[in-house]
Amino acid sequence: MDKPTNNRAWLLVLPVLAVVAFSAVIPLMTVVNYSVQDILGPEQHIFVGTEWFRKVLRDPELHGALRRQLGFSLAVLAIEIPLGIGLALALPMKGRSASVSLVVLALPLLIPWNVVGTIWQIFARGDIGLLGLVINALGWKYNYTADALDAWLTVLAMDVWHWTPLVALLCYSGLRAIPEAFYQAARIDGASAWATFRYIQLPRLKGVLTIAVLLRFMDSFMIYTEPFVLTGGGPGNSTTFLSQYLTRLAVGQFDLGPAAAFSLVYFLVVLLFSYIFYTAMTQQGQEKAS
């Protein structure tokens, strides 16, 4: 089924473009501007070319933050996507229990990010928090404020707790859209639960999964508020992700030029990975369709 070509459809897109251009393109141009200038005062700008880019790209601290960030984002995807799918499959589909489950499921999503950090800051503390106490009672000397690995794992656990519901919600609504006839056909064919999942549910979930993977990747790659509140990036640099590093550069040290150059590099990295995920997931579908 081919869509008709109609270039007047642009008119329908125009309002969105106007808003996005206003709040994205203008600030982005400002950032590009900063990235090639040395700003000494309100009226003193010196063009420095690619100096900031070279400086930023050679920064070992940035490399560390990037590695941590990539490891974190991939771990987030590896845990949250399967868990979200599994959860969506396990949720009740009908009746009161379905609505209660949905409301409970979505609760973590609706907590402002700094509150999420605050909750976990206390929840995971070894002396007064439930989680910290339980882990310590199990015999693991857990202390997220002193141990780098513990801090990293705490941020990961917090992110999984916070965002798996998003994946589950998207998948759940995707599952609900599968017509009953598909399942009937599968039953008649005597398909196992796994086969039903693999050949009926999973292909139909692909649309929502693309969105889920992209959203989770992008947002985890830009995680800022939660680790900032939880650990402030420490101990050491163990939970200093890219956004923290950037904010430190821009606000803490007020190095506008390098911060802008770094922002652009950062933006391109997210763009690159998202594009890879996006084309991988959409192309797979086209092969299936043909």
Next chain:
Amino acid sequence: MRPSRLIAPLYLLLSLVPIYWLVSMSLKTNEEILGPFSLFPRLPTLANYLVIFTEPDWRQGYINSLTYVGINTVLSVVLALPAAYAFSRYRFLGDTHLFFWLLTNRMAPPAVFLLPFFQLYSSIGLFDTPWAVALAHMLFTVPLAVWILEGFMSGVPREIDETAYIDGYSFPRFFLRIFLPLIRSGVGVTAFFCFMFSWVELLLARTLTSVETKPIAATMTRTVSAAGMDWGVLAAAGVLTLIPGAVVIYFVRNYIAKGFALGRV
């Protein structure tokens, strides 16, 4: 009962534990929070909530947050509807690129845009108004709204559009009277996502407001007093920030359950 039936309740129960911790903390005094471990508040007190309800700052913060989130949600959905329709129904110059480009705006780390946003909104006199925050948040809610709505719209057969035109419906009348009711659940889900992302974001909201329109979550950071963290009040404020979200999800739960078939990708 099969063990797999226990997965969902078990997960939901576990996911409630940190929230329970927040609620229980909000009912404790600071001494009890920092004192020896207790699973339940020993002497439940509403003093923390009282602090919030008696201070006008908190009330105002609440109203401020709801204002910009409301503006953001309504504008995002209204603007995204025609755009999503265009993407779902027509092929036009650069449509696929445009569709992906929209989403790329969501990829810009908010930290990147802090300073430019500040300058932009200051220069046009929007700084410290709910509009500044609403517009800034639209940068990531609008692309998402377009993507989700497009999925819902592609689930509606195109024959319906054609039948309506043959019956002599004009485009606006068709859109409002026939098409919109068909994708009601999509609009509900989209509104929920816009609400959610705008409600929980703080970095931009805090940077673009100073005095008049501080969001509730920014007011919370002030509970760090000279005597250290006022954990109880902080927890109580956290509990209160949960309520509007819970109300919204309660209203859209059936829409989410109705589901959407994302036709495009």
